[in-house]
Amino acid sequence: MLIQIKKKAPLVHCMTNYVVANFTAxxxxxxxxSPIMADEVKEVSEIVSIAQALxxxxxxxxxxTAEAMLLAGKKANELSIPIVLDPVGVGSTSYRKQLVKHLLKKIQFDLIRCNAGELAAIAGEVWQSKGVDSGTGEIDIAKIAKRVALQYTCLVIVTGESDFITDGHEGIHVSGGKKIATHITGTGCLLxxxxxxxxxxxxxxxMQSLAATLKDYKQAAEQSTNEVGTFALQFMNTLQKLSEVER
Known part of the structure; x- marks a missing residue:
């Protein structure tokens, strides 16, 4: 799938966080x-209009930025531009919970990409949050992910040791990857x-395209070092190589 992305070269409007903006770009x-990072209320609708994804x-x-996100999402819906929601740390504060609930009500997302803790928060399940990390809890990830996908009429990806993607009816598990990736800030946001x-x-x-993307992403992690300090650099190089080589 990375090869297909390289062929299409889409412009992606990233309304993301300042911790990961450079890594994501x-x-x-x-x-x-092609990345573009813009969150000014006065221009987001115009930026979305020239992008291929949000x-x-x-x-x-x-x-x-919440106001800007709402404006951008509504404009993307008007233009049928695909939108991905990354509800980072949604379970950690009531502000985030209410914001995500509002965004999901006002915007039709194509995909929610989250970890197990974020999925639990969106679904209203009991979970012990730990900041923006996944935290701890016990839920049937596949069952809850399917329920959320049906509720919001979108695809849901839950990443972890084994990723799971669903449209609410069918589901695909994607195994692989490397645990060290969880110790690098921004790997989930970049995904x-x-x-x-x-x-x-x-x-x-x-759904099949996203499953292939998850496989490519895990493969890039597997082919990178086990050393935290150099993982990000090697991981980025591997992503580039996977996007260029016909396999």
Whole structure:
């Protein structure tokens, strides 16, 4: 799928958080997509109009950026541009819970990309949050993900040791990857951005395209080092290579 993204070279409007903005932009460039980061209320609708996909990531959200996200999402819906929601740390505060609930009510998302803790928060399940990390809890991920997908009429990806993607009816498990990736800030956020690029580049079956994207992403992790300090650099190089080589 990374090869397909490189061929299509979509422009992805990333309304993301300042912790991961640079990593996300470089990751999209590595696979041949074009990133643009804009969250000014006065211009987001115009930016969305020239993009092929929109990412809404609430990692460092505030009232100003929340308003911009809502405007961008509504414009993307008007233009049938695919939208990905990354509800970072949604279970950690009531502000985030209410914001995500509002966004899901006002915007039709194509994909929610989250971890197990974020899924639990969206679904109203009991879970012990730990900031923006997945935290701890016991839920049937496949069952809850399918329920959320049906509730919001979108695809849901729950990432973890084994990723799961569903349209509410069918589900696909994607295994692989490397645990060290969870110790690098921004790997999940970058995946959400690449999923947005995938939706902009896929054909008639976005679920299968996203499953292929998850496989590519895990393969990139597997082919990278076990050392935290150099993982991000090697991971980025591997993503580039996977997008360029016909396999």
């Amino acid at each position: 470089n990751g999209l460039l590595a696979v041949g997509a 990412l809404i990531n609430i990692g460092t959200v505030n009232d100003r 959400s951005a690449i999923c947005a690029a995938s939706l902009a580049s896929s054909g008639m079956n976005p």
